[in-house]
Amino acid sequence: MKLKYFSAPYLVWMVIFIVVPLLMVAYFAFTNDGGGFTIKHISAVGQYTNIFVRSIWLSLIATAICLVVAYPIAYILSRMEKHRQGTMLMLVMLPMWMNFLLRTYAWMAILGNNGIINHLLTVIGAQPVKLINTSGAVVLGMVYNYLPFMILPLYSVMEKIDKSVIEAASDLGCNSFSTIFRVIFPLSLPGVTSGITMVFVPAISTFIISRMLGGGSNLLIGDLIEMQFLGNSYNPHLGAAISLVLMALILVIMTVMNQFSPDDQVLM
Amino acid sequence: MKKFAKIYMALVLFFLYAPIFVLIVFSFNESKSRSMFTGFTLDWYVRLFHNRIIISSLINTLIIAVVASIGSTILGTLAAIGINSMRKVPKSVVMNITNMPIINPEIVTGVSLMLLFVFFAARMKFEFGFATLIIAHITFDVPYVILNIMPKFKQMDPHLYEAALDLGCSPFKAFYKVVLPEIMPGVISGFLMAVTYSLDDFVVSYFTSGSTSQTLPITIYSMTRRKVSPEINALSTIIFIVVLIILIIKNIVENRSAQSKGAGA
Numbered sequence: 308m309k310l311k312y313f314s315a316p317y318l319v320w321m322v323i324f325i326v327v328p329l330l331m332v333a334y335f336a337f338t339n340d341g342g343g344f345t346i347k348h349i350s351a352v353g354q355y356t357n358i359f360v361r362s363i364w365l366s367l368i369a370t371a372i373c374l375v376v377a378y379p380i381a382y383i384l385s386r387m388e389k390h391r392q393g394t395m396l397m398l399v400m401l402p403m404w405m406n407f408l409l410r411t412y413a414w415m416a417i418l419g420n421n422g423i424i425n426h427l428l429t430v431i432g433a434q435p436v437k438l439i440n441t442s443g444a445v446v447l448g449m450v451y452n453y454l455p456f457m458i459l460p461l462y463s464v465m466e467k468i469d470k471s472v473i474e475a476a477s478d479l480g481c482n483s484f485s486t487i488f489r490v491i492f493p494l495s496l497p498g499v500t501s502g503i504t505m506v507f508v509p510a511i512s513t514f515i516i517s518r519m520l521g522g523g524s525n526l527l528i529g530d531l532i533e534m535q536f537l538g539n540s541y542n543p544h545l546g547a548a549i550s551l552v553l554m555a556l557i558l559v560i561m562t563v564m565n566q567f568s569p570d571d572q573v574l575m
Numbered sequence: 576m577k578k579f580a581k582i583y584m585a586l587v588l589f590f591l592y593a594p595i596f597v598l599i600v601f602s603f604n605e606s607k608s609r610s611m612f613t614g615f616t617l618d619w620y621v622r623l624f625h626n627r628i629i630i631s632s633l634i635n636t637l638i639i640a641v642v643a644s645i646g647s648t649i650l651g652t653l654a655a656i657g658i659n660s661m662r663k664v665p666k667s668v669v670m671n672i673t674n675m676p677i678i679n680p681e682i683v684t685g686v687s688l689m690l691l692f693v694f695f696a697a698r699m700k701f702e703f704g705f706a707t708l709i710i711a712h713i714t715f716d717v718p719y720v721i722l723n724i725m726p727k728f729k730q731m732d733p734h735l736y737e738a739a740l741d742l743g744c745s746p747f748k749a750f751y752k753v754v755l756p757e758i759m760p761g762v763i764s765g766f767l768m769a770v771t772y773s774l775d776d777f778v779v780s781y782f783t784s785g786s787t788s789q790t791l792p793i794t795i796y797s798m799t800r801r802k803v804s805p806e807i808n809a810l811s812t813i814i815f816i817v818v819l820i821i822l823i824i825k826n827i828v829e830n831r832s833a834q835s836k837g838a839g840a
Contacts, residue, residue, distance in 0.1 A: 314657020324714040328687030383580045404818040409811045413594030416609040426610035512680030
């Protein structure tokens, strides 16, 4: 028996549960209830341009904040002594092991109109501020939930950077800033691109964070899709069309971004 | 620079842990208030353990995670062995499709499976529930198993299996005695990753569960919809402590094995 036949059960599984479902999304997007071809649903996606723009905008902001916050953390972690590295990495990753619903729920209690921050504000005599149900709260939720996804790939790339390269840079007259910009940053680019992917994709497609922290006024693409399948406005054809556009959008953005990546190491 | 690093690290850790700390503190709060601590109580923990929906969805979650991760580990291990001995073009086609559930947004995976299940549920007369959940979980778990095992083949001598056959092993015995031990670390880490993803999954389960069998994340979601329910805080605290214990054990085991390896070399 040849070894390649071992994969037969998986290949059957893969076709039925990965390939066929994705083809069904495409099929539903281009058909109506009777099964006839139509581009009605795809063109209806155009009505939701504002939601698409908001999703792209908020998830780009969240991704940028994650990158800026995570980069120094990953650098500090990678330069730590080995025995402390493991513990610190565990501390950074631990919150990610809690279900993201619970983590987002925690922010509801903190940001709520009667929440902790507003309670503290009234105690010191200040006016309460509207924090929850704003787009800022949605971005905060994205940053909080996906920050570890940015730290991890950055850290694993930086950890592999040879220390002697950095020493050589300083021997050759680099100060610490030019070492970071001209040596460490270029070498960490694969980590930057995979970190951006790992934050941007879940951020642009979330529907929980926007629902729990954004109220009704900050709908994202994910909410729109969910509403077509499980919400009041049941319409799987439109939902499939929106999903298809979302996939295409992510594909385009990722392709553009990979132009800046030195090699094709996108996944962790 | 060092001082700055320490302060910065502390600030980020504060940002990461403050919300969890709030959940834990308010799990002991007497009133339902989410901003004022009025008094200490363990009531919410008692209520949590008497909440049938939570307990049954926890059991569902555990069953699904165990079945799906064992299933996906078997399927994925066989798949990885087969894929590894494929020629270049079919190999890259299969690997690209395998990567789809990882690269695609979870909501697209969930929705696409839901469409498939709706289509077949109408024709084959079955209902959404355990079966659809387990199928969905295996589908998003298998790619992680395969991706954990594939690198192990790069470290393995490709002629070992043929040598075993030449020396009189049956293909099954050669696989069992030669190939499997070599890739075992990948199989185990793939299995653990599958368990983690299954336990934690909300989005795909949400679209494939139907109304009869709920998993814990789905129950949590419907609880958060009802705004104030401090039982969630109690549940979060328990989950946090369980995760903390698991990670500490993992850390100790890894440190030990690193030390013994260091001593060996």
